Amino acid sequence: MQLLQLYRTLAAPRKDPITPPLAHFPGWFAVVATTSLLLGAACAVWVALDVVRRPQPMRVMAVVWPVTMLFGGLLGLWFYRAQGRAPRAGQEPSGRQTSLAASVGTGTSHCGAGCAIGDLIAEWLAFALPAVAVLGGWGWLFDDPMFAVWVIDFVLAFVIGIGFQYFAIAPMREQSAGRTLRDAVKADAASITAWQVGMFGVMALMQLLVFPVLWGGRAAVDSPEFWFAMQWAMLAGFATSYPVNWVLIRTGIKERM
Numbered sequence: 001m002q003l004l005q006l007y008r009t010l011a012a013p014r015k016d017p018i019t020p021p022l023a024h025f026p027g028w029f030a031v032v033a034t035t036s037l038l039l040g041a042a043c044a045v046w047v048a049l050d051v052v053r054r055p056q057p058m059r060v061m062a063v064v065w066p067v068t069m070l071f072g073g074l075l076g077l078w079f080y081r082a083q084g085r086a087p088r089a090g091q092e093p094s095g096r097q098t099s100l101a102a103s104v105g106t107g108t109s110h111c112g113a114g115c116a117i118g119d120l121i122a123e124w125l126a127f128a129l130p131a132v133a134v135l136g137g138w139g140w141l142f143d144d145p146m147f148a149v150w151v152i153d154f155v156l157a158f159v160i161g162i163g164f165q166y167f168a169i170a171p172m173r174e175q176s177a178g179r180t181l182r183d184a185v186k187a188d189a190a191s192i193t194a195w196q197v198g199m200f201g202v203m204a205l206m207q208l209l210v211f212p213v214l215w216g217g218r219a220a221v222d223s224p225e226f227w228f229a230m231q232w233a234m235l236a237g238f239a240t241s242y243p244v245n246w247v248l249i250r251t252g253i254k255e256r257m
Contacts, residue, residue: 020144021217025225029215033228036073040231043069043077054086058257060110060167067113071234079105100249103256108245110168110257111191112238114161115199119230122153127221146207146218154196161192172255187254191244198240202233 025033048066056062065084069076083102098106126132126149134140136148136155165184173180206229207218219226248254 020146021212022220023211023215023217023225025215025219025223030224033224036228036231037224040070040073043073047077047080050085054088056084056086058168058171060164061106061257064110064113064164067116068109071116071231072109072238073231076109079109084109098256100246100256104242104246104249106257107249107254108191108195108238108242110164111161111188111241111245112195112234114164115157115192115195115237116234118155118157118160119153119199119234122149122156123221123230126152150200150203153200157196158189158192161188161195164188168257169255187248191241191248191254194244195237195241197237199230199233199237201240202236203229206233 044066047069051062051065056065061084065080068080072079083098084106126136126145130145132152133145133148136142136151138145138148142148162181162184165188166180169183169187170177170180173183211218211225211229219229245254249256
């Protein structure tokens with residue numbers, strides 16, 4: 001009851017809420033954003049169907065690859081076809097050697113898919129129920145709800161990302177669940193954090209500088225322009241997480257995939 005009362009108190013309307021203006025995007029930009037999102041969705045559907053016909057050796061990758069397409073688009077599809085596509089059910093593996101660079105790319109995608117799912121859930125949850133931002137610090141730590149939602153983004157991305165790593169490690173090692181969880185945190189905590197740093201950096205640049213300067217405000221969560229910016233932010237997260245994954249894999253802290 002005390003926690004419920006605290007939540008109600010914190011969720012009460014503030015006297016001075018931050019309500020940043022929304023951007024007025026030109027029609028051409030809305031078309032570009034929508035096209036990019038539809039292309040990512042089409043690639044995700046294609047890969048989702050493909051992994052059914054070509055089961056992944058690591059089951060969690062059947063989720064990772066389609067999610068990666070949502071922001072990777074055609075570039076992600078090329079990488080999947082070149083490095084991630086498994087043989088059809090009943091066929092023998094090709095036996096090809098995977099380079100370290102490609103393994104790091106796959107590992108980074110694995111990390112990023114958990115982050116992407118966490119960010120999707122957090123953003124839409126806070127949009128549907130704005131009071132949820134209170135749990136991230138809105139009203140008692142941040143005046144701007146965007147930063148509070150980012151806290152929730154990070155927490156969910158971390159939990160889901162570690163979960164993905166757990167289910168990647170578990171089939172490979174005969175050990176206790178607790179030991180597997182510790183190994184998952186050790187393997188992915190730094191790479192998830194690096195991903196979120198890149199993602200938050202680009203979203204801050206777009207929402208606090210680019211969109212306000214060019215079009216007078218921020219992109220709303222329910223707009224294609226917001227998620228178009230998020231696609232670029234996820235690619236930035238991939239770029240900042242890739243070198244961290246390289247070090248983790250090179251030093252043996254994280255398994256090659």
